[in-house]
Amino acid sequence: MPRQGSSKREAIVAATKALLWERGYEATSPRDVLERSGAGQGSLYHHFPGKREVAAAALAEMAEEEIAVVDGLFAAGTPPLDRVRAYLTRERQALRGCRLGRLANESAMEEPALREPVAAYLGHIQASLRASLREAEAAGSLSPGIEPGPLAAALIAVIEGGYVLARVHWDEAAMREAIDGAVQLLAAVTRPQA
Amino acid sequence: MPRQGSSKREAIVAATKALLWERGYEATSPRDVLERSGAGQGSLYHHFPGKREVAAAALAEMAEEEIAVVDGLFAAGTPPLDRVRAYLTRERQALRGCRLGRLANESAMEEPALREPVAAYLGHIQASLRASLREAEAAGSLSPGIEPGPLAAALIAVIEGGYVLARVHWDEAAMREAIDGAVQLLAAVTRPQA
DNA sequence: GTCTATAATTCGATAGAC
DNA sequence: GTCTATCGAATTATAGAC
Numbered sequence: 158m159p160r161q162g163s164s165k166r167e168a169i170v171a172a173t174k175a176l177l178w179e180r181g182y183e184a185t186s187p188r189d190v191l192e193r194s195g196a197g198q199g200s201l202y203h204h205f206p207g208k209r210e211v212a213a214a215a216l217a218e219m220a221e222e223e224i225a226v227v228d229g230l231f232a233a234g235t236p237p238l239d240r241v242r243a244y245l246t247r248e249r250q251a252l253r254g255c256r257l258g259r260l261a262n263e264s265a266m267e268e269p270a271l272r273e274p275v276a277a278y279l280g281h282i283q284a285s286l287r288a289s290l291r292e293a294e295a296a297g298s299l300s301p302g303i304e305p306g307p308l309a310a311a312l313i314a315v316i317e318g319g320y321v322l323a324r325v326h327w328d329e330a331a332m333r334e335a336i337d338g339a340v341q342l343l344a345a346v347t348r349p350q351a
Numbered sequence: 352m353p354r355q356g357s358s359k360r361e362a363i364v365a366a367t368k369a370l371l372w373e374r375g376y377e378a379t380s381p382r383d384v385l386e387r388s389g390a391g392q393g394s395l396y397h398h399f400p401g402k403r404e405v406a407a408a409a410l411a412e413m414a415e416e417e418i419a420v421v422d423g424l425f426a427a428g429t430p431p432l433d434r435v436r437a438y439l440t441r442e443r444q445a446l447r448g449c450r451l452g453r454l455a456n457e458s459a460m461e462e463p464a465l466r467e468p469v470a471a472y473l474g475h476i477q478a479s480l481r482a483s484l485r486e487a488e489a490a491g492s493l494s495p496g497i498e499p500g501p502l503a504a505a506l507i508a509v510i511e512g513g514y515v516l517a518r519v520h521w522d523e524a525a526m527r528e529a530i531d532g533a534v535q536l537l538a539a540v541t542r543p544q545a
Numbered sequence: 546g547t548c549t550a551t552a553a554t555t556c557g558a559t560a561g562a563c
Numbered sequence: 564g565t566c567t568a569t570c571g572a573a574t575t576a577t578a579g580a581c
Binding site: 546547548549556558560561562 | 564565573575581
Binding site for chain 2: 556
């Protein structure tokens with residue numbers, strides 16, 4: 158199964174990536190994908206067994222792309238707490254929801270092939286946060302009683318929960334306020350320098 | 352339109368409440384609702400114009416029920432920071448997702464009648480957290496640089512994001528760790544007494 | 546490898562008897 | 564107020580020509 162030289166396969170995956178972000182998994186039909194990609198029925202079922210596998214391929218690409226962006230924010234060279242703040246305050250389209258995390262409540266998460274890329278993406282961010290916070294802790298910049306692991310978990314939760322708040326209130330400011338709170342908390346439990 | 356004396360109407364709404372939590376809005380069909388409630392086609396469309404209105408009635412009841420539970424946790428009599436901790440650490444079924452917040456990424460949120468109960472529920476929790484934190488602030492128990500508003504937003508975001516993490520990793524512990532982090536942060540920015 | 550045509554099922558909703 | 568029967572459209576997938 159060649160992954161190169163097939164124009165329609167790439168168009169199908171690209172269309173699926175866009176639709177999964179816009180509508181999620183259940184609300185995206187093969188028909189929608191074909192319409193947006195300009196491919197015919199046969200192309201999709203020639204390259205993939207069915208809808209699930211198309212989505213799995215699209216999600217894998219989405220996770221890879223987003224992890225690369227996140228890795229840019231966590232690149233060495235800047236102090237660890239600056240990297241954490243850079244992640245928290247990066248630009249986001251709050252109302253569109255998290256490109257991968259938005260699938261959390263779909264039945265798709267019962268399919269390992271669909272859950273894995275999403276888990277890998279969020280797990281990678283959490284690990285990056287934890288590593289930076291451990292560096293800060295080693296440099297004596299973390300208040301006693303604050304553990305890097307739970308703090309990292311709380312921070313990624315603020316981001317994913319911030320998307321939920323923005324969507325539910327239909328207001329970008331709802332997410333900004335939650336992130337503001339996280340930034341204030343981080344400042345309160347850290348000392349400059351590291 | 353009598354809201355009493357109609358046995359099937361109540362059965363339909365009860366079944367819808369269960370299905371919205373289990374599967375969400377788009378994945379719940381009128382057929383599913385009728386099967387679970389034991390009602391026939393005609394009963395649903397006699398009592399409601401269609402699927403959207405059944406869901407709106409179910410969500411309104413769900414929000415009312417959950418708000419009553421939350422109000423119990425925030426009842427006066429206990430110190431404000433104890434109320435906040437009680438909310439953070441209350442028992443939850445992490446893998447089932449937030450009964451209302453789980454709809455955040457569905458197209459249902461574009462319908463005001465469906466978005467409103469969800470927004471009212473999360474807004475009520477956030478307001479209760481903010482009020483308790485303001486009390487603590489007035490008693491001098493909040494660190495300087497920590498504002499009750501953003502802190503309340505961050506805390507409710509940790510809860511909603513915690514559900515996302517648990518679902519995506521399919522692990523209750525993922526949510527517990529995020530809440531642990533929030534509890535550690537809260538302890539670090541408050542003083543006992545208030 | 547790509548296309549069109551079509552199948553079997555489910556979707557949300559309506560008709561009309563009782 | 565409740566039921567069964569049914570509709571037209573959409574769903575995921577298959578068949579088979581080119």
